[in-house]
Amino acid sequence: MTISGTPAVRITELGKTYPGATNPALSGVSLTVGTGEIVVLLGLSGSGKSTLLRHLNGLETPTSGSVESLGTDVSTVTGRGLRELRGRIGFIFQQFELVGPLTVLENVLTGSLATLRGPRVGLWAYPRALREKALGHLDRVGLLERAYQRADKLSGGQQQRVAIARALMQDPELLLADEPVASLDPESSSQVMGLIREIAAERDLTVVCSLHQVDLALGWGDRIIGLRSGEVVLDTPTEGLTKDQVMEIYGRVAVSTTELTAIETELAEVRDQLLSEEMRKAARERNEQDFADEGPA
């Protein structure tokens, strides 16, 4: 970990209020992330983590204050300049956001669109060198043999790994991850978080990752930034922190035990949702099978 030169991210007095909303999503956020730092944004849902991350690559425009990513003020660039900047910043989504009907390989190749001119349809529309590179990244995330399958046929953990390969395709200098494992089971979660950490080390990447699990954040990041109701309430290195200390800090982040309970409930809900989703899917498949067995209308 080396911190030197211009910071990867510099946020000054950032404020954001969505049109029609009464409370600001972010207010007075100022922070700096040095090159090569691995930072975790910790907070409950609705605390402004996603909004903050989406400002860093220009998916949102600030209401007040300024955001500087990789030395460029994001709000001053538009069009080609903005696309070039985005090309240098990888972004991992909670819901993976792969283009389902396309093959895994083509999804990875879309990561190179910023370097190409004009729309691309089909694998052969991408240069051979890029295809080779994309396969290399797929191999790195361990999904080479899935290259020609439809992306939506993969499991959640696999889809997130494809999304990581897509981000690698950009040769990013900064990697943003918005709750990358919130939709995954524990096993896939640790796999994906480990992969991001490994890749960051391999490429000396700066990473800003939002999470809501304390234990995950503790073992993973070099620095924790706590957000509550759109404000920074905590900013500390994790080195030497024990879990109890962090829980104490998280208590400060969450302020009250009610909010701590809320976290637990939320987690349980997400798990339930995943479970019932699985059950619904199975039921639907069963129904379809029944219908097919009954024969055509």
Next chain:
Amino acid sequence: MTALAERIALIRRPRPRPATIVSYLVFATLVVAGIWSIMELSPTSVSDWDKTWENLNRYLTSATPMVWPGFTSDKDALGNVVITFEGWDAVGTFVGHVFITLAITIAATAFAAILSIPVAYGAARNTTPNQVVYAICRAIGVVARAVPDVAIIAFLAYLWFTGGTLVAIIAVGLHSVGMISKMYADAIEQTDEGPRTAVTAVGASKAQQFWSGIVPQALPAWIAVALHRADINLRASVILGVVGVPGLGYDLWQALHTTAGMRRSIPLVLIIIALCILFEIVSSVIRARLLGVAPTGRGIGDTVVRGAMHASAKAADALARATDAVAERNARIEAAMHRPWTRERRQTTTWIWVGVAIVAAAFVYAAVGATGDWCRVIGFQCLAFDPTGDVGTTWAFQWIGWRFDLIHNPALGFSVWPPNFGSRDWADVLGAVLVTVQVAFAATLIAAVVSFVVGPLSARNVAPNSGVRSVFRGIALILRAIPDLVIAIIFIIATGLGAQAGMWALAIGGVGLMAKLIGDSMEEVPNGPEQAISTVGGTRLQRFFSSTVPLSVPSLVSHTMYMLEQNIRSATLLGVVGGGGIGFLLINQIDARHFDQVIAFLLVIIALVVVVETVSVLVRRAVR
């Protein structure tokens, strides 16, 4: 006890929901307007009925014995009809007509499918650059839906160089853009925003976002829409014969206008129906192959393919994928550079290329081959000249282009601008519009009444047993396969009835579609309440009226409005083949080349369609 009665009297009754009021209004309007329309359109005296019967008899006498393509009829010395085989050349000519009809249909649909992409891009809320473009693209769709293709053909043929197939492709294509672009845009709006945001986040441009993030998601729906429209265009191609486009429609139209030709009419109708059914089956197979899923459509083709896929599903084999764990990383990547030719990929690729070849062949055949004058197709005229006299003939092209001088030419006695009603006044035109609307209302009411019986009986949860269900499903399926325009033409010519014949033709076709829609939406009703009524001891009929019907009212209203909307457009077309109404005024002025009046009537038709579509959208939004 009195306390309870008092309390009951005190219960405040909530005001009925807007959705309920709108539903009742729709059904009341349909019944009142429908009955009035039927009465207005029906023959009033017994002698009228006699005349109809007489006409029908006369038609059947002159249409039999039937003369199939390739045969010819003559009268011998005794006045008996003798049918003789004309030889294989005549059969060949007829097959050529079948091909040209198919070629125009396929080429026009492909043309429209491509043209619709930019229109849909502007007409979808999540891709449109701004509100102005959005309004323009939606307006293009409405106008294209409202203007019948026959009008475009006549107009192009008048201002351009020639009639014939190329003009037909362009006209049918432009008209189809109306429906295809709307459904394309709906498909774009239904795509998931997430993948597109992800593509945006890597720094992709607008065009790249569209082609990489949105199109792959919308493509299956697009393919289904285009194939569905090809079915519709084949059915509607019959009407192109009215304005002289070669093909089966022209054959039928000619046959019905000569005494000797009458004998050819019934075989032609049967062949057209068979062709429509065959085409639907083929397009359904293509759809299933390209999308790799069992079709869920409502046509006869989908039903056949579903059955076939079910049979072959068990034969499908899983593909084993061998991976060499010890292979060198670079070698693995090198090997992966070549996408394996799996059975699935071979099939998909084959079907894509077959499709492309068919479309290309259709273009070449329809636009060039059939006219035999290939250089005329792009607006040039071929001139043969021989500059030296000994090197042989050289071809040169001369641009003949557009005849803009015809837009306003008082000397010739006709012009394009300004639009006017000619010798007719607003009362005449509105009277004609009224007839069109009456035909639509009457046909919708008849179709609705019959469908409210046939539809439920074809629903799994309503029909007493699977036998009854299959019978009524079958009835709806067969009625859907028959192109209503063909029936209308035969009815109108055979009975001499005009608007009333049109009404019956639309009603018959309408039952097929509406019964299917009703049956499907009743099957989709949640079955919990039905079970509850069964457990309290309700009979099948009680269950139907207390649970199934109330729960499916919103979709019934929506289907009725859809039917009405569809029937207004079809009723306009029926006028073109002699069914009266605004379409009749239109075709008269097309025949007379009075395009100033044609445009005036088209504006009236556009206004009518806009009103009906707006009402339909508002009603559907209200009952949802």
